[in-house]
Amino acid sequence: LQVASPVPQGPNKWHEQFPIAKGQRQSPIDIVTSNAKVDKALSDNPLKVSYSNNCCQSVTNTGASFQVVVDGAGTEISGGPLDSTYKLVQFHAHWGPLGGDEGSEHTVDGVTYPAELHLVHWNQKYKDVGEAVDKPDGLAVIGVFFSRGKEHAGFKPISDLFAKVPRKADKVDISFNYDPACLLPARRDYWTYLGSLTTPPLFESVTWIVMKDPVEVSAEQLAALRNLLWETPSGEGQMCNNYRPPQPLQGRLVRST
Ligand SMILES: NS(=O)(=O)c1nc2c(F)c(F)c(F)c(F)c2s1
């Protein structure tokens, strides 16, 4: 008897297994820039990003995205909206169909980008990411929009690895020094709000820090994301459209630098 593995259900069915999908602080959201409130406190205590350049261990295909696994040593962020130090544990992305302009999770005044990178950090007040992942102040995720343009030299060493991890659980070691800070835009302005994981279990544990400026990557680098494969209803296919659409703001405040 050949039992097919259940193909993951789309975002509009997640609430059946994860009721928090209809919660009060779900992510992503549409960022309405005119409603964002400039908070001087964010600039008075600037967001501090101090990553080391040998923290990236491997790239794996999680079945829902690529994931660069990081050894948290010396990869800390603090300041800005954060009340304590958070350590980088992994980064991944979400993207759309080939050549399309949708794919980001957050949108800005309804505008989508072709992809969005997430740098995931956990609060050092907890003993590990497993304990932090479901606490209201457990995680801090920096979101960076990818726009289509010139090649991103800093992203190339990573995007070149996607062809080596086509299937779920495939993994390749990162043998070179790599500093993930190269993926951040030069201008460090951001919006910040309290939200959630954007994939099940959808825990409402994320302080979101969404960079205002996109970084440019080439059409070829966006296409490289489709070297990653996943299960579709009609069998194995190119991984794409792995983004959750914006969720209700539920009266939350979005602050801005
Ligand atoms: N897309 S996301 O909001 O950055 C994000 N999702 C998840 C998730 F579903 C997890 F199970 C998890 F352990 C995470 F660390 C994150 S981080």
Ligand SMILES: [Zn+2]
């Ligand atoms: Zn994500």
